[in-house]
């Protein structure tokens with residue numbers, strides 16, 4: 001960290017600040033320039049409260065060299081994290097992990113039929129919302145615990161591990177018991193109480209990027225979970241709010257190489273919520289593979305026109321089958337880049 005003092009900052013004030021920083025355990029060097037005095041800090045600055053330094057009336061600017069996240073940082077953990085889910089894995093050199101299923105669980109027939117078809121096409125995990133975060137309180141809110149039971153039935157029928165979204169810390173025990181990967185949705189990415197409680201479990205957590213969250217904010221949210229001891233975090237780019245409104249969100253494909261450089265955590269892409277349009281799911285899914293995503297999460301519905309949620313962005317099982325065929329060809333052709341601390 002570098003602190004630039006204001007021109008003509010009194011010498012004694014510089015020494016007071018230097019002393020304070022030394023007391024916090026940093027190695028501090030003071031360099032006097034012609035106009036500015038620059039203080040350099042060596043040590044683990046990830047926990048420094050920059051705001052407090054900036055509040056000093058003689059400080060002109062603070063430049064952070066090190067990121068505030070540590071456990072999620074590739075710098076301190078160069079090898080890729082591989083998250084194990086009952087023998088299936090996501091991250092590192094694992095196969096592309098494809099999670100597929102409806103936005104919401106609607107009935108036993110619906111979830112079992114979709115689970116069987118996506119499994120046949122090569123999906124390795126089943127998704128399905130039981131507790132739905134809807135913009136309107138009058139929209140379908142999910143089947144709640146009945147939805148979890150139906151997901152378990154679909155898991156029994158197919159063997160696919162299940163992924164579903166949690167909304168409240170009150171439900172954590174139930175989710176730990178019932179679910180294989182707990183999803184934290186975009187709207188809860190900064191629900192810090194929820195993140196901390198999930199950090200106390202050892203369940204794999206699928207953490208989706210917030211609607212207007214920066215990459216750094218996403219990684220800080222991962223840090224919340226990890227700092228409580230749970231290192232099984234999978235990140236998800238699902239599109240962000242921009243001025244563009246043709247699509248529901250804007251898929252930030254550059255987030256994938258950026259996250260791969262900054263972090264060792266696996267990162268997957270959700271082309272369904274990014275586009276909000278079923279016909280864009282295929283090209284965006286392929287693009288995600290080409291930029292090096294560790295996996296995909298795709299909404300598949302057997303009757304999109306009558307879906308209770310997100311039919312407009314759901315692809316049919318047949319389209320999913322074709323997409324998986326194309327994706328396998330892409331993967332077979334070696335288009336997936338491999339990121340490591342040596343090449344990013």
Ligand code: PEP
Pocket residue numbers: 103129133165184185186187208238270273
């Ligand atoms: C979902 O996956 O069903 C969902 C609501 O996604 P997001 O949190 O990304 O909007």
Ligand code: MN
Pocket residue numbers: 103104273299309310
């Ligand atoms: Mn959805």
